[in-house]
Every structure is written in C-alpha cells, then in structure tokens.
Amino acid sequence: MPRRKKKQGRSGRAVGTVVVMRLYIAANAPNSALALANLAAICNEYLGDKFKLEIIDVLENPLRALADGILVTPSLAKVSPLPAAKIVGNLGEKSTVLRALGVKERTH
Amino acid sequence: MTSSLERKPPRPRAGLGFEGRILRLVKSAPELRAIESGQVDAVIDPATGKAFLLPDAQLALREDQTRNRSLLALSADWTWELDQDYRFISHSSIAAGNAAPYGAGAIGKRLWELPFDLEEADWKVHRRLLEWRTTFRDLELRCTDRAGEVRYVSFSGEPIVDRKGNFTGYRGITRDITERRRVAPIPENGGASRAVLKVPVREQRAATQDRIANHVLAALPRKDYLGLLDGLDAVTLTYGTVLYEPEEPITHVFFPVDCLVSLLTTVEGHHATEVGLVGREGMVGISHALGMNVSSVRALVQGTGTAMRMSAARFRKAFEKCPPLQRALYRYTYAKLALARQTVACNRFHVIEARLARWLLMTSDRVLSDEFILTQAFLGDMLGVLRAAVNKAACSLQERKVISYSRGKIRILDRTGLEAASCRCYTRIEGLNPDAVP
Numbered sequence: 001m002p003r004r005k006k007k008q009g010r011s012g013r014a015v016g017t018v019v020v021m022r023l024y025i026a027a028n029a030p031n032s033a034l035a036l037a038n039l040a041a042i043c044n045e046y047l048g049d050k051f052k053l054e055i056i057d058v059l060e061n062p063l064r065a066l067a068d069g070i071l072v073t074p075s076l077a078k079v080s081p082l083p084a085a086k087i088v089g090n091l092g093e094k095s096t097v098l099r100a101l102g103v104k105e106r107t108h
Numbered sequence: 109m110t111s112s113l114e115r116k117p118p119r120p121r122a123g124l125g126f127e128g129r130i131l132r133l134v135k136s137a138p139e140l141r142a143i144e145s146g147q148v149d150a151v152i153d154p155a156t157g158k159a160f161l162l163p164d165a166q167l168a169l170r171e172d173q174t175r176n177r178s179l180l181a182l183s184a185d186w187t188w189e190l191d192q193d194y195r196f197i198s199h200s201s202i203a204a205g206n207a208a209p210y211g212a213g214a215i216g217k218r219l220w221e222l223p224f225d226l227e228e229a230d231w232k233v234h235r236r237l238l239e240w241r242t243t244f245r246d247l248e249l250r251c252t253d254r255a256g257e258v259r260y261v262s263f264s265g266e267p268i269v270d271r272k273g274n275f276t277g278y279r280g281i282t283r284d285i286t287e288r289r290r291v292a293p294i295p296e297n298g299g300a301s302r303a304v305l306k307v308p309v310r311e312q313r314a315a316t317q318d319r320i321a322n323h324v325l326a327a328l329p330r331k332d333y334l335g336l337l338d339g340l341d342a343v344t345l346t347y348g349t350v351l352y353e354p355e356e357p358i359t360h361v362f363f364p365v366d367c368l369v370s371l372l373t374t375v376e377g378h379h380a381t382e383v384g385l386v387g388r389e390g391m392v393g394i395s396h397a398l399g400m401n402v403s404s405v406r407a408l409v410q411g412t413g414t415a416m417r418m419s420a421a422r423f424r425k426a427f428e429k430c431p432p433l434q435r436a437l438y439r440y441t442y443a444k445l446a447l448a449r450q451t452v453a454c455n456r457f458h459v460i461e462a463r464l465a466r467w468l469l470m471t472s473d474r475v476l477s478d479e480f481i482l483t484q485a486f487l488g489d490m491l492g493v494l495r496a497a498v499n500k501a502a503c504s505l506q507e508r509k510v511i512s513y514s515r516g517k518i519r520i521l522d523r524t525g526l527e528a529a530s531c532r533c534y535t536r537i538e539g540l541n542p543d544a545v546p
Contacts, residue, residue: 026150028172029165062152062159072139073150073159088138089147 019051019101020079024070027059031090035074038091046103076100184281190265191277194218194238208282209253209261219263225250236473241267241275242323248285260289322363322416323389324436332430339422345369345409347481351392352403361393361423367413368475370490371405380406381455381492382467383448387411387474390440396420397427397437410482411475447537454533455492461501463491465530468511468520470537478520505529 023039025032036055043051058065058073068077069086078085078101085100098105142148149165152158161169180187186208188199196214208214210222220231226249237244247263265280325333325340345351345367352358354374362369369392371384383405386392392407392415401420418426427433454463467490472478484502488495502518505511510525511518520526527534 026159026161026165027169029149029161030168031147031149031165058150058152058159059161063157065159066152066154066157071152071154072142072148073152074148086138089142089145092147 017050017081019047019081019103020054021051021101022054022056022068022077022079024056024058024065024068024073024075024077026073027057029073032074034090034092035076038094039076039097042091042094042097042101046098047101078102180281183283185261185284186282187280188214188265188282189268189277189279190218192275194235194278197277209259209284210251223251238278239473242326243267244280259284259286261285322365322391324391324433324440325363325416327436328430328432332432335430336418336426336433339418339426340416341418342414343417345413345415347409347412349409351407351409353406354404355402358393358396358401358403358420360417360419361391361396363391363416363418364388364474365414365416366411366475367409367415368411368471369415370408370410372408372489373405380489382490383451384444385410385447385467385470385474389474390444391437393420393423394437394441394444396423397434398441410486411471411480413475450533450537454531458531458533459501460491460493460497461504462529462531464498464501465505465510465526466534466537467491468518469523469526469530469534472520472523473538478523480518481516482518483516 021039023036025036039053043053056064058070065071065073065075070077072088074088074090076087076091076097081102083102085102087097087100091097095105139148143151143162146164148162150159150161153160186200189197191197195216195218197216199208199214210224214222220226220235234244234247243264243266245264249261249263251259251261253259262283262285263280264282265278268276268279270276325336328336340363342365343362345362345364351360351362351369364387366388369386370382371386371392372380373383374380386407391397393403395401395403427437454466464487467487471480471482484495484498487498487502491498502511502513505526506513508525508529510522510529511520513519
C-alpha cells in the first residue's frame with residue numbers, strides 16, 4: 001500500500017488538473033460513434049468534470065484536423081497537461097487511453 | 109527514417125479502393141495499425157486537404173440515412189422544406205401516390221397562401237413564431253381536397269441553421285390527421301388551430317396554451333410544463349400598473365402572454381429610464397431566479413394584456429426542481445443582460461430617431477401588433493430624452509411614411525422602412541433572443 005501511494009504522488013494526475021482533449025471524428029460513422037461512447041465512459045469514470053473535450057468533425061473541417069497533425073479518424077489528441085499525446089482508433093482499449101491521458105487506472 | 113509502409117506493406121483489404129494514394133501518406137505505425145484493424149472511418153489527404161470516408165464507413169452512413177428515412181416515413185405523411193421567406197422549396201410525398209390534400213401547387217408559396225381554413229389572427233401568431241425561429245409543433249389545419257372532402261393536416265417544423273449560424277429556412281413534416289379527427293370531432297365554434305382532442309382539462313389547457321403561451325413556458329418539455337401549470341394563473345395586467353418597485357420584495361413572477369412590461373431604473377432627480385422590455389419571450393421577476401427576492405428595477409405594465417402569474421415561493425420551488433426551466437431562464441437572463449449592455453451603448457451613441465425606431469420595433473415584436481398606444485411623454489421617459497425630442501423624431505418618421513402617429517396612437521405602416529431607420533442595435537438585440545440560440 002505505501003508503495004502505491006508514493007507512485008500516485010509522483011506520476012498520478014494532480015488533483016484539479018483539467019485534461020484538455022480533442023476528438024476527431026467523421027460524422028456518426030461507426031468507429032467515430034464508438035470512440036465517442038468509449039471516451040465518454042472513460043471520462044465519466046476517471047475524470048469526473050475535470051476535462052474539456054472538443055469534438056471536431058473532419059468531414060466538416062478537414063483542414064483543422066490536418067493543421068493539428070491528424071490524418072485518420074477517429075483520433076484523440078491530448079492537448080494539456082503536457083506531454084501531448086495522440087491515440088488512433090475507436091478507443092476500445094481503456095488502458096491505452098488512460099496511459100495517453102496520464103490517468104492512473106484503478107485496480108479494483 | 110524509413111516509413112512503416114516500406115517496412116511492412118499493408119495487407120490489401122477488401123473494398124479499400126484508394127489505399128495506394130492515401131495510405132502512403134500515413135507514415136506512422138499507429139495510424140496504419142488502426143486502418144488495418146478496421147478502426148478508422150476517414151482519412152485526410154494532406155495534398156488536397158480533403159477527408160475521405162473509408163468504404164465501410166460510407167456504407168454504414170448510407171444505411172443510417174436509409175434507416176432514418178424509413179423511420180420518417182412511418183411517422184409522417186409528407187416532408188417539406190421552406191426557404192428564408194417561408195416559401196416551400198420542396199414537398200415530398202414519401203408514400204408514392206399519396207398527394208397532399210392542399211394541392212401540388214405548394215412549391216413557391218407560403219403556408220398561409222395555401223387554401224387553409226384559419227383565421228388571420230392565428231396566422232399572425234404562427235408567422236411571429238417563424239420570425240422568432242422557434243420550432244412549431246402540431247399546427248393543425250383544415251382544408252378541402254379535390255374530391256371536396258374536408259381533411260385535417262398537422263404541420264410541425266424546425267428552423268434550419270447553417271454552419272455559420274445563419275437561418276436558412278424551415279424543414280418539417282406533415283401528417284394527415286383526418287381519421288383521428290373523425291373519431292374525436294372538434295366543436296363547431298373552435299377554430300381549426302385551437303381545436304383539441306378529447307383530453308383531460310389540464311392537458312387541454314396545456315395544448316391550447318402551447319400555441320400562444322409565453323416563450324419560456326413554451327420551451328419547456330411537456331412534462332415540466334404540466335407540472336408548472338397548477339401554480340400558474342392567468343391575470344390581466346392593465347396599462348400603468350406597477351408590478352414591482354426597486355428594493356421591494358417580489359411576491360409574484362409573471363410570464364407575459366400578450367402584455368408588455370417595461371423595466372425602469374430611477375435616477376435621483378430625473379425621470380425613470382427604460383432598461384429592459386419584457387414581452388412574451390421572457391419573464392418578469394427574473395432576479396428571483398438568480399436568488400434575489402427583491403427587484404432592482406421598477407416593472408411597469410406598458411401594454412394591457414394577459415400574463416401567467418405564479419407566486420414567488422412556488423416559483424422558487426419549481427425552479428429548483430426543473431432544470432429545463434433553469435436553462436431557459438439562464439438563457440433569457442443572458443439575452444437580457446446583453447440587451448441592457450446594448451441599450452446603454454445605444455442610448456449613448458445613437459440619434460433619437462434611430463432609437464425611437466428600434467424601440468417601436470421591439471415593442472411591436474413583443475405585443476404581436478403593429479398598432480399601440482403610447483404618449484410622447486411616456487416615450488420620452490422610455491428613451492431618456494425630452495418630450496420635444498420625441499416629437500421631432502416621431503414627426504420625421506411620420507414624414508417618411510413609416511409610421512403614423514396621432515393622439516398617442518402609433519401605427520407601423522412600413523416595417524422594412526422602420527427597420528432601415530432604426531440603428532443596428534435592433535438586429536443585434538433581436539439576434540440575442542433566447543429562442544434564436546439553438
């Protein structure tokens with residue numbers, strides 16, 4: 001137990017830090033819808049209201065995605081806190097998403 | 109660094125038609141892996157800046173559309189679209205061979221130009237709803253089809269707003285409700301639009317009020333609206349009544365239906381100046397929703413008419429329990445605040461004539477009438493100027509034949525002209541109407 005506490009203090013998300021993310025989707029195509037649902041579930045479980053999410057539809061706004069270095073959708077980009085991270089796919093693997101967001105996965 | 113593509117060429121996937129061009133652009137491994145495992149919907153081509161849907165996603169979206177269309181076909185007999193001027197630009201018969209009873213000549217015409225049986229006053233209300241860009245539901249109309257039989261149809265529509273937020277028209281559905289009407293015929297004296305089915309009194313009240321009611325109330329979901337109805341009673345507010353005085357406790361809140369309430373701020377040694385105008389789009393006593401049970405302004409009834417009244421305590425309870433009401437009122441408060449800011453700037457910079465024109469337009473919008481009674485002294489108070497200045501501005505507008513003004517009776521003759529004469533604040537303020545916010 002003490003070890004876990006120590007680790008949390010060092011690499012866990014600081015209390016009150018707001019995670020800023022951008023999700024790039026293509027209308028309500030199946031993978032995009034899935035990604036949104038998966039992300040919503042993760043945010044709900046781990047982030048509470050400590051996050052900001054911007055959703056960008058690349059069919060409406062492809063240049064915006066391109067400027068952000070996004071080539072395929074669905075993609076999730078973490079903007080802050082640094083380091084920035086990017087995940088491609090329907091966000092079905094919770095552990096990958098959490099690692100990219102810098103959030104510690106609950107073991108219980 | 110070699111690209112992942114060179115290291116490991118992608119497996120050709122069935123139906124992936126443009127991999128040669130696009131996939132070469134995807135250099136990093138995660139993207140490639142995602143595409144291979146079928147987790148990607150669209151790819152953006154950096155060369156053209158365009159997004160391409162992958163075939164699977166295309167197929168899924170198309171299926172989605174088909175499903176929606178078939179759902180629509182189940183719930184509606186016809187679908188239609190109106191342009192900015194409310195003219196029909198499309199009118200479909202979803203079920204083949206099912207022609208609308210109001211004739212095929214609807215294209216290019218407005219709803220009230222079609223041969224429906226509805227009183228002009230009701231059309232006026234409908235038009236105002238359209239001008240306010242509200243969603244309308246179950247506008248029930250009566251017409252006679254080609255065989256000479258009476259048919260009933262019900263129109264519902266919602267405004268279309270493009271990506272920049274500009275209003276581009278309406279779209280909606282029409283249902284043939286003749287059968288339903290035959291089962292529960294309407295009373296002879298009721299107009300088609302006001303007619304209701306045989307439903308409990310409370311439901312009936314809700315149904316009839318829906319069409320004319322105050323916008324805050326009308327925006328509420330039906331369940332919440334019915335919950336509020338018991339606490340509301342209709343009162344007639346007469347011209348000149350003071351509802352609140354500054355610093356006095358609020359005992360009742362009011363949802364104007366067709367009356368007009370002016371909010372005035374008093375400055376020592378001067379006449380009161382108008383800082384807000386509440387009509388059917390809002391609520392009087394908004395400070396109560398914000399947690400203050402005293403008024404900061406004087407609320408003066410300026411146009412006689414009906415309002416729905418609710419006791420402050422009851423309102424407080426309902427407000428806490430009803431998030432849709434909270435949302436509606438917060439939006440309205442925002443619009444009110446923006447209006448106050450705009451008014452301050454307008455009163456400081458714009459000429460009296462433009463302000464008078466704006467004020468007349470705002471009043472007309474709220475009372476749904478082009479004619480109202482206002483004395484020059486009163487107008488002077490409203491605009492914070494001397495009576496003589498009002499007279500001069502009114503004469504100038506009258507000379508241009510946009511209004512007629514005699515013995516306090518004002519009539520708007522040329523709305524477009526008056527809009528041209530008013531300052532830009534009018535369009536800005538009306539754009540802030542909470543109903544305009546999607």
